[in-house]
Every structure is written in C-alpha cells, then in structure tokens.
Amino acid sequence: MVSSSGLSQYRLTHPEANSTAINSNTLGNEVTLPSHYVRNLLDLLQSRGGNAEVVLAKAGLPPEGPNQINATLSWQQFHAVIQLCCNEINEPALGLYLGSQLTINTHGMLGLAAISSVNMHEALQLICKYTATRSPLLTLSMRQHQQQVHLTLEELHPLADIRQFVVETFAVTLHATLDFVTGHKYRLRQVQFAFAEPGYSALYQAFFPCPVRFAQPQHCFIFDATDLAITCPWADRQVQNQLSAQCEQELQRWQQSQSIAGLIRLMLGRTKGRVPCIEKIASEFAMSSRTLRRRLDSEQTSYHQLITDWRQQMATHYLLTTALPVQQIGFLLGYADPANFGRAFRRENGVSPQQFRAKQQTKCTVDLEK
Template identity: 35%
Template sequence: MHTLQFALPVQYIRQITDQVRRMNVPLPASFVRNRWDALPAGEVQVLALDVFEQSVQDAIDATGEPAFGLLVGERMRINSHGMLGYATMNSATLSEAIALMEQYLLTRTRLVAVRHQAKGAQVQLVFDELLPLRKVRQSVLEAIVLTIKNLYDYITSGGASVACICFPFEAPCYADLARELFNCEVRYGQSWCGFAFPAEALTAPLAMADPTTLQQAIQACQREMHRMSADAGWTAKLTRVMLEKQGPFPSLNVAARLFNLTPRTLHRRLLEEGTSYREVLDQVRHMLALEHLKTGKLSIPEIAYQLGYTDTANFRRAFIRWQAVSPAAYQSAQTESANNS
C-alpha cells in the first residue's frame, strides 16, 4: 500500500528533534537522513506518514523513553502554534477560542481534528484522528492533548480547571508521570480522546482578550487556510470533496471532472503522492464509519448504506480489515466505555 503524505509545521518537527538532543543522545539515523535538524524556520514540511511514524518511533527507541510524546507536548507553549495560538490567546471567551481551534487547527496539523460537545455540566473537547497513526498513535495523541491542555490553561489563566483527561488506550507504565504533567485525573480505556472542563467556562471572559489583535490573527489564519487549500496535494483535495459530498461518493471520473482533469491525470497525480483513488475512498469510509459508530445515531445497515456499500456484509468485512473487530463489537465497546466514564 502507498503511504499517505501530510504537512506539519517545522516548529513541531524541531520540538521532536530538540527533545532528543535535550536527552543527550545522538539523533537517530532517520532524523539525519531526512535532515530534520536543518529544516528552515517558519516553513511547513510535507512528510510521508510512514516516515513520520518511523522517526517518532526511532526517537522513542533512541532515548529509551516510552513517555517521549508527553515530554514533547510539555515543552510546546502558545508560541509553538503560530497565529492560531495568538488568535486563541486574544479571544473574548473560551467558546470563541474553541471555535477558532475547530476551524483552523488544520493549519497546524492534519493528524487530528478537534470538536466540542456538551456532556451534562461539562464540555468535552474531543480529538478525532484523521490519519492512521498505528504504532506511534499513543505518543502522538499524548503530545497533542497535552499541548492543547496547556494552551487551555494559559488562556483561561487557571480559572477553569480541567476535570479529567481521557485516552482511548490502556494505561501505560508511566501513568503517574502523565497525571503529574496534566495536573489532573487521567482516565484510560475511554471511548474518546480529549479532556473535559466545566460548561460555565465557555462564556467566562478571558483576561487577555484584545478584539483588534484577534481580528488580525484571524485574518492571518484565513490566509494560511487559503494558501493551504491552494497548495494542498491531490490526496487532500480528493479527501475534502468526498467528506463534503452529500450522498454517494464521487467516482474517479466524476472527481476528475470536478477538478477539471481527466481520470487518467488525477490517477497519475495521486500515484505521485503515494496513494490512489481507492485508497483515499477506503480511508474516508474508515474515518466516517468510526464517527457514525461512536455517535450511535445510525444503525449498522444504515451506516453501510451511507458509506456506499452494496450490502452490510461488505461493510462488515471492510471494518474487520480496518479495526480487527466487527462493527457491532466496536460499537458495543464504545457504548460500554461511555457508560463507565
């Protein structure tokens, strides 16, 4: 299978490289080979997903630190997030800051998306995985959640403490360190990834709010989004079209026409990015299947229909290939975990 590609700000890559150096070990060969120690500042680097995964794993192996992701997340502060961090810092309320994160997080990473949902007297800030992180999933999610939690603490000036952190994997050997770094309860084996905080915090005014600076930062974020859209690879463009489509997914022929290309040209350009139409469709179906099963609003046959499968059996086989369990077993586990959280 061809590997996916995605863009990542050089600042984030430097945080990984600097953490390895800080731990007094030589840079892994993959870092040197990919010249991670010589990337120009202020740029965005396009990485193959498998190269990124291997490099993160090499960092963990070289340092011998299983909590490497947490250590990287801990050292990232508001200036690590570019204009998005600046915009959230100058927001009038937490609700406004979260809306900006939901809209512009893609300018910082395409590994996850963020959304919030009400849960009684609390709000859950949920991180949804957009790309299959496989063996470094835990490290990457820990780094992302910790750095956003630190951003939350900064803009709220500690006035609305996070109730708990939730991770969808089992407790690691360094769970005590995680609780110390997050400075709150950390729950493992949950049905979602993110953190919960008091609902009243959404409308409380933020101390650093500055309307003029906020508008300037939002405009900068908008320019970055437009630039990313113009510069986006064909994989990202096709993924966006599929996610935006209401109804059946466009065929290769229809998608090519939407881009004013021939099917042969679109196929060739996807191959140049290490993927294909079928692989992009498979990844979109996987992503949407997980989301539908988590929300529980549709039955499994309805999900199969929404995803364009001719019958439920075909969907079931595909889901077992993705997750190694059936859709019914996955949904049951999600429901049980949610009831216990």
C-alpha cells in the same frame, strides 16, 4: 456535512503506515506535514542525551531540515523522526514531555490569536477551526452536553505506532494552552483517551489536574460549560481579528499545496457512515465531477480507489484499536448492509473482520509473553 466556509477544515490529511494491511509508499506522498513541533521534539531529544543529527540522518533528512522556515515533511519522514526519537532515548512517555515543552509562542499565529480572544469560548472556536495549521493529523470539535463541554479529539487517519505519542502531545499542550488563555481559571474535570492504559499511566497526574480514563470510545476533554465565559486577560479584538485573518491565509496556503486525493481522504474521514457521491465532493471543490475525475486521474487514482483504500485503512484501525462491534464498524464505513462490509474485508485480507481481530489480538498476546 461540509459548508463552503468549513471546507478549510477538510483540507489536510495523512495516510497511515499500517504494516498489517496498508501500503504507505503511495499514500504517504499525497500530503505534506508542517514541521513546527518536530523542531521542539529534536531539542527535547538533545536535552535528554539523544543525538538529533543521527535521527535526522536515519530519517533521510539533512541536519538543518526541520529548522528551515516553512519546512514540510512527508508522512514517512514525520513518522520516522518520531519513531527514531522515542527509540533513541527509550522513553515511551516522550509525547507527554514534548507537550509540556510547547509554550503558547510555539503555536504561531494560532496561539497568539487564541490569547487575544474575548473569552474561552471564542478562543476554542479559533483553535477548533485552525488546528489544521499546526497539527494536520488531528481535528478538534466542541459540543455542549448538559452542563459540561466535551472537546473531542479525532484522528483524521490512523496513526499506526505513533498514535499514542501524537495524541499525548496534543492533549498536554491543549490543556496548557487553555489554562494559559483563561489565566489559570478553567477547570478540567476529566480527560479520556481511546487507547489502552500505558504502563506509565501514573505519570499523567503530573500533566492533568483531574481523573484520566483510558480505553474510552474517543479522546475527550470534559470541563464545566460555565468556563466558556471566562475572559482572557490579554483580550484585544483588533489584534485578534488581524491574527485570525493570518491564520486563514496560512491555512489556505497549506491547502493549496496539497493533492486533491489527500484532501478527499480527509473528507471521507469525517463522513462517519455516509460516503458522499463524487458529485457532492466535486461541488466542495467548486468543480464539475468530470473535472474532478480528470484531476484524480492525473494523480494516478480514482474516487472509487480512494474510497476502497480509506475503508481498508479505517477498518483495520477500528478492528485493532477499538472494541466496536463489526456491524457498527461497517456502518461507520458507509456499508448499509454489514454483510457487504464482511465480504469486502475478506476480499482484501483473506479473512473475515472477526478473524482478523482475533488473529491480531493473539499475536499481541504472544509478543507480550516473549
């Protein structure tokens, strides 16, 4: 469900560069990503003995690229920089370390607006709404479950081999931000990650003051609902209103720079089982379906093709990174009949979803044994 006021939350995305089934050469050109934290990553790389200039050159970027004001990166560049940095110093836990280096000031207007909020609840509402201005690859949602709050971190599109890095960075900096905003008073009860437990899992205790669980259904922070009322030491309503308005302007500017196809991909990523008709999508962009078709045609794609590509991306993602039953995956992708999902997947990949999952699991086992 998308409201006119909530449309901004849909207007950013990126495609996955999954080598097993996805051609990222066309998908990656449809959005641009802000380079905010890439600058911090390169500084961290340098401090650990890596060579940032070498990384930038290999990624096809000029030495001063990410340092330019309002610099943006393509998905391919962003992916390459992260992958090269991790390889440069051979540090699988680099995401954890980067997250710990990101202070409240590095989050720009959003960070300042959060600490100016009246209480933690208001700060979280801002963070959930404007996460897109800082980290377009992820979205954050909040819901209360009995006496606890669950902050769910969702990947807007599969992140391929940089998934763990991106999620770890976001999780560590989110905890640090909430801790700072509440004057170190909020109590994080548990952190859950959807990926498998890494070999350096003991290191997580240096970043999170609570149990950390892996191989969970989703990435999630859990804390007491009473913490939402914790007042922020730096609360200032007037300042917060001004900064929130600037966050909205920043989001709108970024939205306007994106392609229609890229924005639609994100909307599809949030449907979770019900793929909207093109008329519904068009109404969210305040245009007719005919105009939307023309816009997509000018971007050399169609709504049908976007749905097909998105389903292929997400099917691969769910099969490789979750233990969800194939039938449930089919429902999440908008197939009323699981058999239709199986036929569509076989048509694209030459094997059934079950065979694809088994083949990839076998391949991973063989690779680990080598």
